[in-house]
Amino acid sequence: MAAETSNSSQIIEVAEIAWESITPTIKAKILWSDPPTKRRAQLTRFEPGAFLSMHRHVGDELLYVIEGSISDESGTVSAGSFGYRPNGCVHSVISKNGATVFAIITGGVEPAKGIGAGRPSQTIVLSDIPWTEGPVPGTRHKAFWSDPITKRRAVMARFERGAKLPRHKHVGDELLFMIEGSNFDESASCGPGTWPIFRADAFIRSSARSATLRSRSSPARWRRWSKTAIAGAATTPPPPPRY
Secondary structure, eight states: OHHHHHTOOEEEEGGGSOOEEEETTEEEEEEEEEGGGTEEEEEEEEOTTEEEEEEEEESOEEEEEEEEEEEETTEEEETTOEEEEOTTOEEEEEESSOEEEEEEEESEEEEOSOOTTOOOOEEEOGGGSOOEEOSSTTEEEEEEEEETTTTEEEEEEEEETTOEEEEEEOSSOEEEEEEESOEEOSSOEEOOOOTTTTOOEEEEEOTTOEEEEEEOOOOTTOOOSEEEEEEEETOOOOOOSOO
16 A cells, blocks of 8 residues: 555646746746656747757657647647657757647757758647547547657547546556546546646656546536546647647
8 A cells, every 4th residue: 555655646736837948938847857767748838939949859759739839840830739859850949929838858959050860850630640449438549659669658538527447557657738627536636727827737647556547527617528638658728729
């Protein structure tokens, strides 16, 4: 029992974390980090016209655009879509009209003078991926990225009102960001993001944690009786358009 208590689910209250300036037009909130694996999750806000100069990723980055859009030499990632920056990716980033981005990052970056043979970034348009029935009634998911070598994966999951996952144990950890609705387990309840003050919550579920997950009715201000979340397993806002 003591082991389970130490590995209980945790909620990250995003609204309670201060913004930190990266550049005069870019700021971020570090939501979670794991120094031994060089992983972190952060929320980044780009002001209109914000620009990141050419840099190389030493490690990878998976990001979700909550609002606005960001662009690099490979294309544009708009609200409701994901971007993936593989290890070795070299690019610069600009946000013409501003953006807010949630990212799970492994490693860091270093200055670069040219793209060279660096691997390009990728855009994953979630609205192009069909929903797949989940493991229990009332659940669906979109599995849109995975790395078999490190056993990491990213999934968008949807729970209908009252849907329940039976008690299970995490072999590895899970970091999830709630887009709408809410869910809860034996340790905590995780609610939706509310723009523009970002009272979004994130869950961390640790390795060896046993839990039963349920979705209950959404707060009155939400029109859907469902929960939608992004989960990054073992790495790891207002509803986005067109799901």
